[in-house]
Amino acid sequence: MRVIMANRYFLGYLGGVERYIASLAGELGRLGVDVVVCAAGSDALVQFEGLAVKTVPSQAQLRAFVNRGADVVHAHLPRNPFSFAAMRAGHKAGMRTVFTPHAFYPDGSALKKLAKAVTDLTMTRHTMKICDTVVNLTPQDQADSIRNGLHREKSVIIPNSVSIRELIELEDKSRDILPPFEQPYVLHVGRFHRVKNIPFLVRAHRRIPDHHLVLIGQDDGELPAVRELVSQLQLEGRVHILERADRALVMAAYMNASAVVLSSRWEGLPTVLLEAMFFGKPFVASDVGGNGWLVERGAPGMIFKLDDEDGYVSSLAAACRIPASALAGGRALVADEFSWEVNARRLLNIYAKSN
Template sequence: MSASRAVDAPIPMPMRRAQSPIRLLTFSSLYPSPGRPNHGVFVENRLRHLVAGGEAESTVLAPVPWFPLRGGRGPAEVLRHGLRVHHPRFLAPPGLGMLTAPATLYAAARAALARLRKGGFDFDLIDAHYLYPDGVAALRLGQELGKPVVITARGSDVSQLPNYRLPRRAIRRAIEGADALIAVSAGLRDGLMALGAPAEKVTVLRNGVDLDLFHPPPSRQAARAALGLGEEPVLISVGHLIERKGHHHVVAALPMLPGHRLLILGEGPERAALLALARQLGVEERVRLVGAQPHAALPEWYGAADAMVLASSREGWANVLLESMACGTPVVASPAWGSREAVRSPAAGLVLEETTPEAVAAGVRRLLADSPDRAATRRYAEGFGWDDTTAGQMAVFRRVLAARAGA
């Protein structure tokens, strides 16, 4: 296999502790790949900060969906930020993925892992992300190899997928079989418990934000000028262009926000519908669909905006909230899971009671009428670094390994 190296350097590693690091197999199809560099970047970010502590090391198994008629074949192995990432392909027939993914994901991962183990690779614990299909497949791998499995729940795997009969059954089995569960918000923890998870099995570990990457621009005027922005209030909405991200609510709020400009960062199937809505409402001149942006380019956009609007109907923990606040830009957030946990001070912004265009417009007016000091917004975000999350993960992993050893 040939490996390609990412241009970004890994997070500087502190001195290793005397004891051997825990060897993780991080398993998730939610992970960046050459074909989808921003996909699941939140999983990668948490892992990078974890291994930077020196108490854990990881090999990443991140299968990518594939179907013959759609083609596309990226490298089977890459090096990103100093982490070895393996990308076996798993069959994903259009329209059937929800039903077939657990089996095809497992088969692809099992074959890839067999090759790695034949070369001498071994690990202590499976660190899986997303309950379905990833956690389901990870649990099968763990049971087959006699390895403990820790699954992190991240959002729709708890709030949406259990609404379907077969996924719900598989998710409940994964919850029961996992050695431990991590939820990225208290709302997700409650959702896991509603699905049958014992309270003592679930640990809440929020996502953090990279405070070195996300920071206010040296000059907002220069940042705005570089992006072609004038003096008008600028709103930014960030996320994949799909219905549940709620970009349409922000577009529909613009007629009630005269003079405001909206930047939408992301790409996806709703692009044409968003443009059509903007034309229908007569605000197309004030809406700019920027497209998907590299993760490292986001701070410039956040820092130039006056407010970031999150109108998602569902989120486990919206990383965009912390990213925006770390750049000094306050937020107007929908009442999705995790929003009230992330936005707990006027310095951060505000959380809406409902997600409608009218509520978005009222929230923006309220926030910008008395906008918090941007330095205070940044200071608030500084309370969301990764150290506590890293320590929490290590505590979960050690507890699981100790329990296995005792058994």
């Protein structure tokens, strides 16, 4: 079976969606599936982390690449002309089409919100019409998709997942790495973007004197403002920023943290929370996207209302008291329900059923 994974971005820094694609494609490859990732870029075919990646400079070349043949086109992210073009090409060629929205981010200015609304009434609804299956990550994602024209019978919930095999390997490599931060600390892993709401964590940290705050992630427009806020609040000695870190160091940061924190304005089902659970750490997250659903599934974490500083501070204190037995249960939950070793097979069954 040949599967084309289509997403505008892939090469370079891997965000949550790109890491999803890479991990899923890797596990599908181990199951004997021929997977090629197709992304925007100069015309090239390269290998990246063992995956074949075809980059195309235009939608015309994207359509031509899809038309060369595949059994399944699996496109990612809504409101994305690149993914939409791949879906249409696969649909017109008689291939099976699978779509994973990941999340319908509402964040943005009034003008951007209007543009998203127009796109959802046109491109998004047409995507929902022509795809054979929509893979939703959470019930919230499913509800958002139905609101945007999806017929429920086309939807299956298969959550975002992590590779247990990869994390075990990284755990072994990271065990003796000592992160360059003072302990104890709470950890945030994610890009410095407005949707991540990192200034909230910095401001709230004035009320958390017994822990440092470690922020790991690449700048996506907000890092200068975060640095300025840290300086204004005179928290330079207690808030630590690491813009670049390899995977082993990030895993070591998880392993030595007291808790993982997330204050996003919107999320799908964050990989960072699954990684925290794997490494036996509690999490504290804003009640958006699939965060609350993850706790309902039994994850050892606490949820607080978005931008509620009192709720965040009390939730963090409660999370740090979660017993070791519950934290061990979180690791088991990841292996059972949120691992690619389990969920790639579920997706493969969907591909095969479609064909």
